[in-house]
Amino acid sequence: MVTEDDGKEAVKLARDAIETYLETGDFVDPSRFELSSIFKEYRGVFVTLNKEGNLRGCIGHPYPDSQLDNAIVDSAISAATRDPRFPPVELPEMDIITIEVTVLTQPEFIEVPPEELPENVEVGKHGLIVKKGYYQGLLLPQVATEQGFDSSEFLSHTCLKAGLSPDEWRKDAQVYCFEGQIFKENTPRGEILEEDFEKACR
Template sequence: MLTETEGRAAVELARKTIEKLLMGGRVPGPRDTGMDLPPVFGENRGVFVTLTENGMLRGCIGHPYPDSTLEQAIIDSAISAAARDPRFPPVVGEELDSIIVEVTILTQPEKINVPPEELPDKVEIGKHGLIVKQGYCQGLLLPQVAPEHGMDSIDFLGHTCMKAGLSPDAWVKGAEVYCFEGQIFKEKEPGGEVVEEKF
């Protein structure tokens, strides 16, 4: 778990990365932000960066698995959320003052090894995020998605399947389901105070 100070640094790193990208038009590297980061940023962690504008999703991309350092994962995810999310046009400079930055630090995903009919009982809404895999298809929804949209565990499983491009009942029909937890740090207003969100 990150401390509040580390969480604030994570969100600040994401925002500074996006600012550098929009100012210079080039991809910033780890040293470009000029931040003196705590040691945890050198550890490998999974992370997602979410951007919202006027309460609406504006970009959300990340690293589901701890395949790079927290610093590098935040930088890469921030750039991707701002410029590479295929659902949205790239963020432009004048939008930054109306965008809220959110960083979710993930635990290592673990497969839920139970018969399909027991899966809903193993998914804790507000605590677990989900990954569904089948063949080449994979979908992920963060822990905050279910409570924010009033989903129960069956809804959540179905929506994660659809995110993977599968039918909503793929979890009943043999798709693999993984759960993970997320620690969420989010700006209260654009560029403002950072708080840890709990559901």
């Protein structure tokens, strides 16, 4: 899991990446920050922007396909400038925008017989990845809570997301779980706190 100090650095990196890009058009080089070794790990991450209590952008790397530091920079800039639901953020807006970074843990293979998978998936805590051959699908932890899924339904919907039949988890698909940690500013450029992920998903 990410420490509180690392979570604060993640949010600071996200803000610096956005403001630098909006001001100069340049991408921040994470190596100029004194970051711990966890930022070199391959992790999934989402960056969310909120403006006066309303969503202003949210984009991320759901899969651990990049180093955490690079994924934060890319996700932060994308959330500010490439979320198709919103116009690009303008630099003065950053004075009234709060930043939230959700860091995903490394996916772990759930090594149990298929019939025992539901009892090993904790709704509201676990996100899921289902893999079979070239097919792969991911659903974040909050999806099950938001949709009212039980663990079996969550497994089935993750299979559907992967383009598989909903009962593939009962056969030979590989199922992985992961968790998330949310770190967010309480005010623009203000104190950075860790939020209860399960509470945030409800």
